[in-house]
Amino acid sequence: MQTNANPKTAFRDGLFEGKVVLVSGAGTGLGKACAEQFARLGASLVICARDGERLQATARDLRELGAKVLARPMTIRDPEAVQALMDEAWREFGGIDVLVNNAGGQFASPALEIKPKGWLAVVDTNLNGTWYMMQAAAQRWQKHGQPGNIINVVAVIWRGLPQVAHTCAARAGVVFLSKSVAVEWAEHRIRVNCLAPGTIQTDAFNYYNEQGRASFQQANPMKHAGEIADISEGLTYLASDASKFVTGEVLTIDGGQQLWGDPWFDGRPTYFELDYEVSRRAG
Ligand SMILES: CCCCCCC/C=C/C(=O)SCCNC(=O)CCNC(=O)[C@H](O)C(C)(C)COP(=O)(O)OP(=O)(O)OC[C@H]1O[C@@H](n2cnc3c(N)ncnc32)[C@H](O)[C@@H]1OP(=O)(O)O
Ligand SMILES: NC(=O)C1=CN([C@@H]2O[C@H](COP(=O)(O)OP(=O)(O)OC[C@H]3O[C@@H](n4cnc5c(N)ncnc54)[C@H](OP(=O)(O)O)[C@@H]3O)[C@@H](O)[C@H]2O)C=CC1
Numbered sequence: 001m002q003t004n005a006n007p008k009t010a011f012r013d014g015l016f017e018g019k020v021v022l023v024s025g026a027g028t029g030l031g032k033a034c035a036e037q038f039a040r041l042g043a044s045l046v047i048c049a050r051d052g053e054r055l056q057a058t059a060r061d062l063r064e065l066g067a068k069v070l071a072r073p074m075t076i077r078d079p080e081a082v083q084a085l086m087d088e089a090w091r092e093f094g095g096i097d098v099l100v101n102n103a104g105g106q107f108a109s110p111a112l113e114i115k116p117k118g119w120l121a122v123v124d125t126n127l128n129g130t131w132y133m134m135q136a137a138a139q140r141w142q143k144h145g146q147p148g149n150i151i152n153v154v155a156v157i158w159r160g161l162p163q164v165a166h167t168c169a170a171r172a173g174v175v176f177l178s179k180s181v182a183v184e185w186a187e188h189r190i191r192v193n194c195l196a197p198g199t200i201q202t203d204a205f206n207y208y209n210e211q212g213r214a215s216f217q218q219a220n221p222m223k224h225a226g227e228i229a230d231i232s233e234g235l236t237y238l239a240s241d242a243s244k245f246v247t248g249e250v251l252t253i254d255g256g257q258q259l260w261g262d263p264w265f266d267g268r269p270t271y272f273e274l275d276y277e278v279s280r281r282a283g
Helices: 029-040 052-064 079-093 116-144 165-184 203-207 210-216 228-239 276-282
Strands: 020-024 044-049 069-073 098-101 148-153 190-197 250-253
Touching: 020 029, 020 079, 020 116, 029 044, 029 052, 029 098, 029 228, 044 052, 044 079, 052 069, 069 079, 079 116, 098 116, 098 228, 116 148, 116 165, 116 190, 148 165, 148 228, 165 190, 190 228, 203 210, 228 250
Parallel strands: 020 044, 020 098, 044 069, 098 148, 148 190, 190 250
Antiparallel strands: none
16 A cells, blocks of 8 residues: 655745756656655646656646646657657746656566566666756756756665666666766756665555565565655755755665665575575584
């Protein structure tokens, strides 16, 4: 069961009044909840995702919260569609203040079995699509002399992500791409940060099998999955002036997963179960 957006945020009313936030992948899960958080705080929203129906449902909810909304069904994997989305955002709102690259995904598979088409689908979505969005926004910020703020949603990659090697490679690419342009684009007053969620309870858990889902509930020392609000609060911090001296950083919100715990997307392989025979023989 998906938890709801966070009506009880720690951030003050009106914090994003007069601001425009673009959230990709806002038809579901974290993206939808974060867009709702920004709407509650007074922002106008630009939202995109492939599934038009889910996106329009989010747009309706955002408008009910009082936000002005531009909703465009599109894929971030098409650089021309990305350019068109940004042009429309600049035409409609005169620009965006914050870009949240939340759209992404993967499928569980042993690395040995990933086909070229599957590898490309995951890398194209998570790395290339994110890059097209970053560059298209930054080009316009630079051209118009406007400051900008990019937040890329990635994952806890530091110990690798077995069974989703494609997404680990793509997200690692995004982290170091972000660090690189955080330096290059600082002179244009553009901040670039990443947010790495641990396992956060969303409907997207259902893309994975029972063993995978069970591992998501125990993938950190706290031994439970995080809530969507844990992420929307972190995103709001990075999107706001509270973080105005932060760039090139990865904000990890994971219950300690980067230190201990293993999400096994396809279930824990037998090889990694504790073998008490081996320990007994070793004395
Ligand atoms: C990052 C994790 C850190 C730890 C936390 C763990 C908790 C959960 C984390 C989450 O990220 S929650 C989930 C977020 N959402 C999703 O993952 C969405 C689900 N996935 C997809 O929508 C898609 O798989 C995709 C990756 C976005 C690709 O979409 P696309 O529409 O381009 O591709 P397809 O046409 O469906 O497939 C292309 C190609 O890919 C291979 N493939 C796709 N699905 C599978 C699968 N389930 N198993 C094996 N292979 C798959 C396959 O080669 C496809 O080509 P064809 O064979 O179909 O021709
Ligand atoms: N939940 C978790 O535990 C974790 C999630 N993450 C990441 O956080 C993000 C949100 O996750 P969550 O809300 O749980 O998952 P969802 O699957 O619900 O959200 C992913 C969103 O991305 C959109 N999307 C996917 N591909 C594209 C594309 N090519 N173009 C535009 N939009 C696209 C999807 O909409 P549509 O299909 O309509 O295009 C969907 O709304 C994802 O990047 C996910 O991998 C990272 C770590 C942990």
